[in-house]
Amino acid sequence: MLPCANYYRPETLAEELDALFDPLWQFGALAGELASDRDFVCVDYKNTAAVLQNFRGEIRAFANVCSHRFNRIQPGERGNRPLTCSYHGWSFDSTGFPHGMPRRDGFVLDDRERLCLTGYEVETCGIFVFFRKRSGGPSLREYLGAFYPLLEQIGSYFGPEIDAGTSPHAANWKLLVENVLECYHCSVVHQDTFVKTLGIGRAGIEQERFDGPHSSSHFPRTATAGEARRQKALAYLDTRAFTHDSFFHIHIFPNLFISSTQGLSFYVGNALPVSATETRLRFRLFEPKLDLTRAQRAAQDMINQSGKALGRAVIEEDRAILENVQRGVELSEKPGVIGRDEIRIAAFMRAYTHLMGGGSLGSIPPVDDHVAACDPTRSIAE
Ligand code: FES
Ligand SMILES: [Fe+2]
Incomplete structure (x- = not known):
């Protein structure tokens, strides 16, 4: 884990801008x-x-x-x-x-x-x-590594934008990053949104992928209470090009998030540091690229309305927690603990520590020790 002071010292943010943002x-x-x-x-x-x-x-x-x-x-x-x-x-x-x-x-x-x-x-x-x-320094293609073709591909599925905005958070930018790298919190924080509406949040992380400082994973879906009704209402979207029964999430270091909810909607989030204890989350939401009939268009407009409300509710749910956490890191004297479902946080911290220490992009140690990630006394991110 990172020292708590990294989440509120202005000097740390200045070092991060110099080591992780500018170059x-x-x-x-x-x-x-x-x-x-x-x-x-x-x-x-x-x-x-x-x-x-x-x-x-x-x-x-x-x-x-x-x-x-x-x-x-x-x-x-x-x-x-x-x-x-x-x-x-x-x-x-x-x-x-x-x-x-x-x-x-x-x-x-x-x-x-x-x-x-x-x-x-x-x-x-x-x-x-x-x-x-x-x-x-490296070209964008080199920087993104294995995520370059993935971004090319996922972007090709984006249809029109359905929402965009910014949400000010009284929290350090890294808390926003760490929050989206796990869905361990989803079944608690997003019970009425992600879990109830989309069926996301009950199952553990799957298919984690790491390359350089970037990572991705799936968070599988479980059936919602009205699953049959939901399937029927969304049947017209079955011809979409990208489909997966999960919430798929990509983190591009340091602060870009791209996600897909079953290929039914796409989200781009960017955690922009304002100060050591304030961050602006800039977000954009998209429908999938599809040729729709007029009737389907009307159905999609309704889905977009609820998708937009859901997206904003989820951001608010996270914001409330993250502002508590910010207060917590300022009061705490010892680093926290992370478990198996938070393996991508361990990877983020490992890359962060390596790059902040002057290490090169090409020599970030791989995340291979899952046991260490679960054991706070042997934390791989310390
Ligand atoms: S024209 Fe830009 S400051 Fe004068
Ligand atoms: Fe969340």
Whole structure:
């Protein structure tokens, strides 16, 4: 386990931003959000305000901070607008250069580096667009390893977005990560949501997969009280391309979550640190990609309504617990205990500790000792 102080010390967050966020690929946007000229998506966390922007089909990423006198350039979370500052009207091109400057002749233009926005690297895996602040290091394909083809594949099943939002949590970002790496809490915390409605949460973790700092697993379903009725109502979705009788969850290090509920809906969550004790969970929910008849469309709209309400209820249930846990880590003097169902947390902590200690991505020790993960005195993540 990690020392409790790692969950509230501002110095630890500063070290994490330096070791885990700035040099590694960070999730930025979904391709559909950047499909048209001038589409943009902003990503904000403690030391970062990034903007990903479509310039006539080219996706670029920059610091969303004007090189003139520091105004935020693109407002809000996403939209469609040229990359133009709303303070003195500088307009930036795809290289980050201010090609449009009111009263241009009043400026000395020979220091291009100073006039340009700070640029970030951008790479895409299927529909998932990532950026990296500190250049150099592995390509996105190398970084994602075995998860690269998995992300390409799962993204191809996403249909239209049905919900998007952010939820502020008074909790350290790692508590949000650890929470989604296990469904051990599901049968208690999500009794009325996951368990009752979807049949997820009673069975233990299955098919864990690890590569580098990333992991995935299935959380199998058990029959719900109205199982036959549920099956019948969802029968029109039987032709969907991706189907599995579980909740399938992927964690891309450090803070991206992608999940599929039986291939019936897809979720993308991003835990963005605001401070050592505050995190913004940014989420997007999708229906599966399918050609629907008009009647099926109407049925899907109803399912989307309840899926949206369910998704938000689950986020709230987790948030309430995680804010308690935050208070708990601040009061506790000894590390906690993890068991077999929490093996992915052990893997996360192992990768975290390795990378925070200056270890390389290529030499993260594999998670092979399940017994050690169950025995707090031999914790593999210490
Ligand atoms: S601060 Fe952006 S144009 Fe002046
Ligand atoms: Fe949960």
